[in-house]
Amino acid sequence: MARLIRTEKEVEGRYEEVWIVVEEDALDQWPAGPLKIVGRDALRVDGYERARGEAVYTADLELPGMLHTAVLRSPHAHARVRSIDLSKALAAPGVHAAIGPRDIPQLVDECGYQGVAVAAVCADSYGHARAALALIDFDWEVREPLLDPDEAVARKSTIADARVRERGDADKGLAEADVVVEGEFRTQVVLHNSMETHQAVVQWVGDGIDVYISTQYIWGIRDEVAEGLGLPGDKVRVVCNYMGGGFGSKNGADDYTFIAAELAKRTGRPVKCALTRREENVAVGNRNATIQRLKVGAKSDGTLTALVGEYVNAVGWSGWNAPTDGPLHTLYACANVRSTLHGAKINTPPMKAFRAPGFVEGTFGLESLIDELAAKLDLDPLELRRINHADHDASDDRPFSSKNLLECYRRAEPHWERRHEVRTRSTETVKRGVGMASQIWYGGGGPPSYAWVRVGSDGRATVVTAMQDIGTGTKTAMAMIAAEELGIPLDHVTVSLGDSSRGPYAAISAGSSTTPSMGPAVRAAAADARRQIEEIAEQRGTPDAPLAEVVAMLEDAQILGKGARGPNPTGMQVLTFGVQVAEVAVDIETGEIWVERIAAVHDVGRVINPLGARSQIEGGIIQGIGHTLSEERLHDPRSGTILTTTLDAYRLPTIADVPEIHSELVDEPDTHLTNLGSKGLGEPPIVPTAAAIANAIRDATGADVRQLPISRAEMLRALKEARERSGAKATV
């Protein structure tokens, strides 16, 4: 039965109180462990169409009469368009329309960052559109950019008010400590760089609009476009059958969708607006840089007495204040915790969510310093983490719905034990070591989310829902869940997704929420269909007949089951946990670092598809290695000009950078969470990687790295500092 509740909704650490109509989750959870289909390796249901190049992505769409768009973006970090003249561009060959500042709200003349959209031209080819851009006459008033995040905070140029959180008395905790370690950590701007750039094709049809878009949130685009264009939601159809990666950057409609919509309206033609790779590197968001000034106090037995953090998120021109302070408050049991989180508004491109925003950065700082503490106390870093294990969420005094971090630690032991052997493989100049870091993050998903399941007389089922598979394998997971519940083979289930006009509302694919949000709805819909089939079997006098036999008599009739995601457990904190152990080699003469092995053990509740889960873990770790060692968006410190706009300048990991990866999942259903007991896995694996590598570097060399990426320069600086420290000790 539908029930109206007031509940807390969480996406990527952002909470809001919302009214939601939920359906009771009447199903008992399946038993733990592998079932007939769920919990066993399954190949991707859409693997062949993607691998064979048959899948049509937004980038591959060519509608009849379609026009192509080029966008003029500000080349300056801070500037005003004094005047602009589109007439020459409009007269250029092949051009159909041109729009400029304030024609739509997404085109501006006050430019707060390099890459903000100013004008756009559509033409019969992209080449013509781009040639016409060069004919736009404009006059820039270039202004002094504000680029230093600390200065921005001092000048009160901020995205939001500073967030202060405290439990206990941190000053008292520091005073009681036998040992205090402190450090300033810095993390860099990281770009999503999805392989398919941000793009949309827009076509007006009657009094409605079709939007084909590479997105992580079909239904969100529907609502955003409807609101932006003043249309009823049901006049907006959003389609995304396949998309080429998002990682948090494709949650919204952005400028290109509205530019295409306006140009399509003016020309009466379908219009594509696709960003180039260079635009992708400035205009569609990034993981923001951070500064973290941290202090950790502990008793000599390792018990934490205080955790203190002063955080500055260098948010950029827009975005939100990601929870960089999150791990400080939730990872360990510590009575006294205090943090201040600033969000600096500066003239750099906007922040967008990027795979566990805030926690990736915050975990690097905190978990690095925890290991420094272990070194200072001469305690085993794993033991130190066990001593301070949090058995409930102390930040708001709630129990966890489930937590198997200690089990993760136990399973990590054999990998941690390898450190003795790994160290012996050091040479005069290449030092080897092992480090670990813990992971905590959200990933519980939540209502609302809906699915329908249709069963035909051929005994085959179709799952219908307006969700998207952004490459994580959620389409496969949904098919597995429906097949398990219906008791039919996996290849008898088709999943119809990717179209807002076809299926009911589905959750965003962000915050590791697709599987935990959608999975229970799909199972509920399949169970509803199964119940109806059982009722028919009973009426027929064959209550135990198999599904295929019962539906076979239906001819063209169909059984339609519907399902909804039930509420999250009241009063409980739903989080994901894990630990990673990294093995590195460091050349102490050149500062070169090789990650040689990473073992990952994560706890995300029930695992639907172990094969897909392993791929997620490996992918997260590899992105984490890029974040740790090579990726960095650079800007000129004076002008704010972005220096890394191509994939040779911005260094993504390649196959040659990949270490041996061992992955393991605890696979224990969260008994309080939905009919599945599953949490999400998209984000957790990237969270601890940087800190585990930094800690392995300390184990290998004694050097405390304080900055991402750990460039050779940073490595050599840390090595020099370590040498001076031990030299100073030796002379005392």
Next chain:
Amino acid sequence: MLNVNGHQYELKASVGTTLAEALRDELRLTGTKVACAEGHCGACTVLVDGVPTLSCITLAHTVEGAKVTTIEGLREHPMVDAFVRSDALQCGFCTPGQIVSAVALVESTPSPSDEQIRHAMAGNICRCGAYPRIEEAIRTWQG
């Protein structure tokens, strides 16, 4: 005339057209993806006379007379099976290019070493990080 996957096409494209543009826009063979359009990522890889070639920085008219093979011409190649079996793709956007590079490798070196795989595949970026699975697919492509 452009020979693509054994078919002859009369190319209408102008002189400056890249092979990727000709394949995708003119011939509508959209299995070949373009992700950077400046030769940095490998998504657009096709075979030109068996040699892996970045079609986004190759002019279409320069390969007239050569044999161009795209993913559409390799759909029945066992490497496709190997990729799906090993879960060597996530979003799939780089996958056609990966498979084309992998096919070029095993056509010349049927049982490549890990080192050879890494060398041959280092020009194909996968942002989802399917690399360990790609390596496995190439190691096990012969079943």
